[in-house]
Amino acid sequence: MIWTRARSTPILVIRLLMAAVFTFYGCVKLFGGQFYYGDWDGLAKSEVSGTSLVWLFYGYSPFYGRVTGLFELVPAVMLLFRRTTFVGAGALFVVGLNITLMDFAFGYPFVKYMAALYTVLCGTLVLHDRDRLREVFADPVR
Known part of the structure; x- marks a missing residue:
């Protein structure tokens, strides 16, 4: 019982x-706080950093x-x-x-490492339920 609780406490914290x-982050995107949804007139590519250009592009479609x-x-x-x-x-x-790949591909600063950490932590949660993962990929004939 104690061993089970000790193993489940870190998983609960990660969850x-x-x-x-x-x-x-989901709420920030839903309420329009992360991407630029403004007017594109007057914006020159030479005046905008690459990372800002990505946010401009994603904000092109609210x-x-x-x-x-x-x-x-x-x-x-x-x-x-x-x-x-x-x-x-x-x-x-x-x-x-996807976020981690985008952050590394477009050269975001420190946040790319945080995205990678979040991805690893979510992967940890998936692997924690590896029995369910096996059921998803199990051969139905067996």
């Missing part, structure tokens, strides 16, 4: 931390920005419930992998 992080927020927020809420943790963690692992 709550990832739920908080992705809820925050619909896209809001949907990416939902793709972070909904799985983050799923982490709060034990029955949906596996699906939420799997979804956030994929979302985190």
